[in-house]
Amino acid sequence: MDRVIEKKTWTKKRILTIVGIAALAGLIIASYYYTSGGSKLNVDTERITISEVKKGVFQETIPVNGIVLPETTIYLDAVEGGRVEEKYVEDGAVMKKGQPILKLSNTDLQLNLVNQETSVYNLLTQMQISRNAAQQNTVNKLNQMTDAESQLKEAERVYLLDKHLYDQKAIGSQEYKKAENDYNYYLQKKKLTEQILKQDSVSNQQQLTQAQQSYEGSQNALAVMREKVGDLIVRAPVDGQLTSLDAEVGQNKNKGERLGQLDVVGGYKVRVDVDEHYISRIYAGLKGHFDFAGKTYELIIKKVYTQVVNGRFQVDMIFTGKVPDGIRRGQTLQILLALSDERQSLLLAKGGFYQQTGGNWIFKVSKDGSTAYKVDIQLGNQNPDYYEVLSGLEPGDKVVTSSYENYGTMQELVLKGK
Known part of the structure; x- marks a missing residue:
């Protein structure tokens, strides 16, 4: 006898179909929710920092x-090289201008000084000898001048006498001509002697000037050499404190090497x-x-x-x-x-939000304080306390300035705890 088989309402195929449709619908709804700009996150207000934008004085x-x-710090360098012979003071000493700090020795430099002094003394001796010779030569020229003048006077007397006698026809022309020639000769000799004496005077003056210049040059060279030897004793150039001294007895220091420094107190x-x-x-x-x-x-x-x-x-x-x-x-x-003068600006307190936003946007708190939503902003200069707001916010606006590290891509914060 045939038996009627009852048809099942919830078959396995039907259940799987319904579950698949529900999952697809949920995925569509979730996708729309997270891509439509409506992502929200509940945030405890006690865990964030809310700051008010205000007008105030800003300085970058x-x-x-x-x-x-x-x-003022003065560096002490070795003007001349040498071996450190003696230290007069130590680091930290308070110095007076000109007070010795240390002494160097340089035998070559000291020998050059002795040679220079000898050269100057030899030059001075030679100058004295030359001066004496010039004076003797001048005396000789003056004696020659005296002789020429005396001879000229005698020749002139004879000439005038013979001329008178010749006019009186008391003597012959031969005797008169001789007297005239002698007179002209001694006249020319006197003029030549005067010229020689004048040239000798000019020459002596030139030699004296050249010798004096040479002597002064040697004296200046000697003074420079003495100064260089004097520089072997390093002295404080000004009043101050010796804050470092890099020199020990027996140590060799080269010319120009740093010895220490002196601070002006x-x-x-x-x-x-x-x-x-x-x-x-x-x-x-x-x-x-x-x-x-x-x-x-x-x-x-x-x-x-x-x-x-x-x-x-x-x-x-x-x-x-x-x-x-x-x-x-x-x-x-x-x-x-x-970096700037003080000026009136719109001020935003600094906070951790900048690390995630780069100052391009911020969460602004709504008027009722229940939410905070993203707004675009533009920031200018900054100082340790504030950013300068250029656009996007107004005085009195409240914004979240703490870190956004945990907010991901949230578009809106729901503020809880008020």
């Missing part, structure tokens, strides 16, 4: 470190390292400040060293007012260096 500054140095400067990124914006006259012992002190850039080493360059800053009491050489100061 950068933090830099500086080392306190003496305002009473003034300080600060040598500051700056990142090369700012080299085009750093110039003499920029100001900075730092806090020390509960007070703020002002500095100003005096000199910029444009040579870049390991990505950094240096500037020297000096105090514009009182120097802090208790400051010491080698001390490190943390300085805020101003």
Whole structure:
């Protein structure tokens, strides 16, 4: 006898079909949810930082470190090489100008001084001999001049007498001509003697001038040589403190080698390292400040060293007012260096959000404070506390400034805990 078989309602095939359709629908819904810009994340307000955008005074500054140095440092170099014979002081000594620091010996230099002195003395002796000879020669020329004048007078007397007698026809023409010739001869001889005496005087004066110049040149050379020998004793060029002395007795020092340094006491400067990124914006006259012992002190850039080493360059800053009491050489100061003047700007507190957004967007809190949503912004300059807002926000806006590291691609934050 045939039996009717009852048809099942929930077959395995039907169940699998329904599950597949449901999974596909869920995938479509999830895909739409996460790609439609509506991704949200619940955030506890106690774990984030919310800051208010405000209008205020802004100045672009950068933090830099500086080392306190003496305002003036004088380096001691060996003007002449030699062997260290004696040290008169040690590191840290307070020196007076001209006070000896150490003594060098140089036998070659000292021998050259002796030779130079001998040369000058020989030259002086030769000058004296030449002067005496010139004076004797002048005396001889003067005697010759006296003889010529005497002979001329006698010849003139005879000539005038014979001329008178010849006019009176008391003597013959032969005797008269002889007297006339003698007179003309002694007249020419006197003129020649005068010329020789004049030339001799000029020649003597020239020789004396040349000898004097030669002597003065030798004296100057001797003075220079004595000064070089004197430089073997290294002395303090100014009042100050000897902060380093690299020399030991018996040690040989070459000419120009560094022996130490002397710091002028009473003034300080600060040598500051700056990142090369700012080299085009750093110039003499920029100001900075730092806090020390509960007070703020002002500095100003005096000199910029444009040579870049390991990505950094240096500037020297000096105090514009009182120097802090208790400051010491080698001390490190943390300085805020101003790159701009103060101006009114829209200010946004600095925070960890910048690492994820690069300053291109931020989560802005809604008016009711229940959510925070992404808005595009543009930031300008910065200082250690604030960014300068150029666009995208208004005074009074509240934004999330803490880190966005855990927010992924969220478009909106749901703020909980209020």
